[in-house]
Amino acid sequence: MAQSTLSVILLIFNCFLFIESVPTPLETPVRYDGAQLWNVDLSDEQTRQMVFDLENEFDVSFWSTSHAEADMFLKKSAIESVRQILNKNNIEYSVRVDDMQKRIEEESSQLYGEESLYGNNNKSLTWDAYYSFDDILLFLDKLVEKYPNLCSLETIGYSHENRPLKVLKISNGNSGNKAIWIDGGIHAREWISPASVTYIVNDLVENWNNQPAYIQNVNWYVLPVHNPDGYEYTRKSDRMWRKNRSKNNNNHCLGVDLNRNYGYKWGGKGTSSNPCSEIYAGSGPFSEPESTAVKNFVETSEENFDAFLTFHSYGQWILYPWGYENHIPTEDRDDLDSAGRQAAKSMKAVDKQVYTVGNSADLLYAAAGGSDDWGKSVGIKYSYTIELRDKGRYGFVLPPKYILATAKEAHAFVFTFAQIIAAN
Ligand SMILES: [Zn+2]
Numbered sequence: 220m221a222q223s224t225l226s227v228i229l230l231i232f233n234c235f236l237f238i239e240s241v242p243t244p245l246e247t248p249v250r251y252d253g254a255q256l257w258n259v260d261l262s263d264e265q266t267r268q269m270v271f272d273l274e275n276e277f278d279v280s281f282w283s284t285s286h287a288e289a290d291m292f293l294k295k296s297a298i299e300s301v302r303q304i305l306n307k308n309n310i311e312y313s314v315r316v317d318d319m320q321k322r323i324e325e326e327s328s329q330l331y332g333e334e335s336l337y338g339n340n341n342k343s344l345t346w347d348a349y350y351s352f353d354d355i356l357l358f359l360d361k362l363v364e365k366y367p368n369l370c371s372l373e374t375i376g377y378s379h380e381n382r383p384l385k386v387l388k389i390s391n392g393n394s395g396n397k398a399i400w401i402d403g404g405i406h407a408r409e410w411i412s413p414a415s416v417t418y419i420v421n422d423l424v425e426n427w428n429n430q431p432a433y434i435q436n437v438n439w440y441v442l443p444v445h446n447p448d449g450y451e452y453t454r455k456s457d458r459m460w461r462k463n464r465s466k467n468n469n470n471h472c473l474g475v476d477l478n479r480n481y482g483y484k485w486g487g488k489g490t491s492s493n494p495c496s497e498i499y500a501g502s503g504p505f506s507e508p509e510s511t512a513v514k515n516f517v518e519t520s521e522e523n524f525d526a527f528l529t530f531h532s533y534g535q536w537i538l539y540p541w542g543y544e545n546h547i548p549t550e551d552r553d554d555l556d557s558a559g560r561q562a563a564k565s566m567k568a569v570d571k572q573v574y575t576v577g578n579s580a581d582l583l584y585a586a587a588g589g590s591d592d593w594g595k596s597v598g599i600k601y602s603y604t605i606e607l608r609d610k611g612r613y614g615f616v617l618p619p620k621y622i623l624a625t626a627k628e629a630h631a632f633v634f635t636f637a638q639i640i641a642a643n
Pocket of ligand 1: 406409531532533
């Protein structure tokens with residue numbers, strides 16, 4: 220399909236959403252019985268406005284939207300009324316997920332938790348299920364224990380709820396190595412991200428002696444779970460939570476969108492100053508311990524990072540700065556674009572999945588305070604946001620059977636970049 224056609228029909232992924240929500244402290248997990256995910260056709264501006272106005276009246280939110288279509292998540296109570304309105308106005312839609320609670324339960328049945336550290340084998344993660352934050356920490360500890368000359372762990376800070384933000388460094392210690400930063404899980408509900416990042420780490424380390432020079436001559440810094448409080452909250456309380464768990468000065472709404480809290484052009488387009496919003500940017504730039512930890516680590520590091528790669532879901536996008544404003548290219552836009560395309564090609568070779576490459580603000584729309592913009596602003600040339608699978612069939616609740624293939628795509632992305640960087 221031609222790029223121009225694609226850009227018209229492209230979905231805008233979750234990270235750029237405008238959703239208002241009013242969470243309350245929870246005793247029991249939020250249930251999504253009968254909740255559905257619809258893909259709605261937005262044929263013209265009038266339709267578009269009508270569809271987005273539904274959010275003000277009914278219990279619906281938008282996970283993904285573009286000029287042409289929108290992924291709309293509907294609580295059960297909203298379904299009949301919204302269906303009638305769409306039908307009356309001849310707005311086409313299709314049901315992608317007909318009962319979100321069932322999807323969540325299917326996913327949970329293959330979820331490794333506290334009772335069974337490392338699931339059933341006690342040796343490594345297995346990438347056939349989603350693991351707890353504690354399991355991921357244990358996985359990192361074991362790598363360091365097994366490969367003390369290659370791996371080291373540094374706690375770069377603590378989350379609001381005092382979980383450690385642990386960065387794994389993988390390095391042969393050679394001078395003159397390149398340096399690559401990778402993080403996952405900045406958005407809580409995007410579980411495929413930490414799963415993919417741990418897969419990459421595992422391959423780097425376990426197969427180190429067979430890795431090509433462009434992998435070995437890199438100092439790797441990996442933060443698999445940038446937002447551990449949010450991650451655990453999605454496992455125990457609300458599968459659809461996005462932000463961290465900041466108290467917001469005792470506002471009744473918790474959480475800051477960490478991917479709006481980074482300091483470059485903070486508080487601009489595509490952000491909210493309302494603590495109840497899904498895209499609340501926080502009380503100021505780097506107001507959150509999780510984003511501040513990464514900032515301090517990168518800024519005080521002796522490394523000159525060559526790449527800053529942050530993994531999200533969903534939508535299958537490879538996005539580069541600037542994201543804060545439309546139509547403002549970076550000086551080296553052509554380099555970022557062609558490198559992104561090379562990566563997309565190697566990702567497609569894994570399992571025929573198409574990843575679309577482009578500037579985030581132009582391809583989707585502007586959102587300020589993202590970590591990729593900040594990475595670029597401090598001089599890291601190859602700064603990207605990678606939106607992993609899928610394209611809206613399951614959205615955030617990606618069934619575990621897709622973890623491995625998706626992780627291999629993320630792996631292909633990283634390897635391509637290491638190769639590009641080595642050649643520079
Ligand atoms: Zn995200």
